[in-house]
Amino acid sequence: MKSIFKIMVLSLCAMAIGEGNNPKMVTVNLTHAFLPYGFDNNDRIQAMVEGVFPNPCHKLTRDYTVKVDETAKKISIEQNAYQYTGFCVALFVPFSQTIDFGIISTAGDYEVMDAQSKAVIGTLNVSEPRNPTSDLGPDDFLYAPVRDAFITKDAAGNPQLVVRSVYADSCTTLDASNILIDYQKEVIVVEPRATKPTTGTGVCEPTLREEEVEKPLVDMPKGTFLLHVRSANGEAINKIVHLK
Numbered sequence: 001m002k003s004i005f006k007i008m009v010l011s012l013c014a015m016a017i018g019e020g021n022n023p024k025m026v027t028v029n030l031t032h033a034f035l036p037y038g039f040d041n042n043d044r045i046q047a048m049v050e051g052v053f054p055n056p057c058h059k060l061t062r063d064y065t066v067k068v069d070e071t072a073k074k075i076s077i078e079q080n081a082y083q084y085t086g087f088c089v090a091l092f093v094p095f096s097q098t099i100d101f102g103i104i105s106t107a108g109d110y111e112v113m114d115a116q117s118k119a120v121i122g123t124l125n126v127s128e129p130r131n132p133t134s135d136l137g138p139d140d141f142l143y144a145p146v147r148d149a150f151i152t153k154d155a156a157g158n159p160q161l162v163v164r165s166v167y168a169d170s171c172t173t174l175d176a177s178n179i180l181i182d183y184q185k186e187v188i189v190v191e192p193r194a195t196k197p198t199t200g201t202g203v204c205e206p207t208l209r210e211e212e213v214e215k216p217l218v219d220m221p222k223g224t225f226l227l228h229v230r231s232a233n234g235e236a237i238n239k240i241v242h243l244k
Contacts, residue, residue, distance in 0.1 A: 023082035028058065030079050030114040033099075033122030034226030034240070036187045040129040044234045045101040048226050049077060049121065053095060057088035060095045065115070070106040075124060078115035098238045139232075144174040144194040146231040147210075151217065151241055159217040159243075163192050163229065167211060171204035172196040176215040183221055188241070190229040 034048045063080040077099060101124070104110070110124040130140050144165040154160050161181070165174055172194050180191040192213075196204070222243050229237035 026083045050096040053093040055088045057084040076115045141193045143232040144192040149229040187226045
């Protein structure tokens with residue numbers, strides 16, 4: 001009898017594992033959106049959304065759909081995930097996803113909603129360009145080509161922002177005094193404004209080099225925020241940070 005029971009259990013486990021290896025695509029609810037203020041209508045707009053999976057058998061995928069109605073000023077986001085079948089422990093799993101809205105050409109305040117629940121999860125502001133004649137393309141400033149950014153503490157335990165950039169020449173650089181930080185309601189927007197000398201001491205030679213700059217964070221707020229760091233290549237750094 002024990003042998004038969006063991007065979008039945010093993011068979012059920014094998015079935016669960018076999019089924020679990022063939023996930024299906026499902027739509028999941030989004031509960032909140034972290035939306036930076038200050039995008040222009042010629043910017044590639046990126047932000048972050050979050051939600052909660054009901055169990056670990058759901059896995060995040062980059063498969064999402066954004067629908068923008070510029071007339072009604074509404075944006076709908078449908079987030080998909082892989083759902084694996086079989087036995088799964090009951091455990092809520094938070095997730096977050098960077099969403100690329102592309103370029104929204106009509107300025108205004110857009111209501112952002114979850115496509116499945118129809119719940120409003122945020123408001124996105126799109127403005128007219130502050131400097132439409134800039135020779136930097138869609139940017140108002142020469143941003144550093146940022147590869148990574150994060151918040152840590154210095155030797156004295158004070159919070160600081162670390163910005164890592166990768167340059168393709170010997171001249172362009174980033175000074176801590178030129179890293180502008182805007183503490184918004186739920187977003188920390190960082191503008192790392194690089195400098196490139198046009199006159200002076202020699203030739204700006206092509207070379208690949210890395211640079212790390214640290215900037216103290218003064219009067220840093222407490223809570224959960226999106227750290228949104230602009231970059232010259234248009235691929236912003238977006239991270240959820242929990243500040244204590």
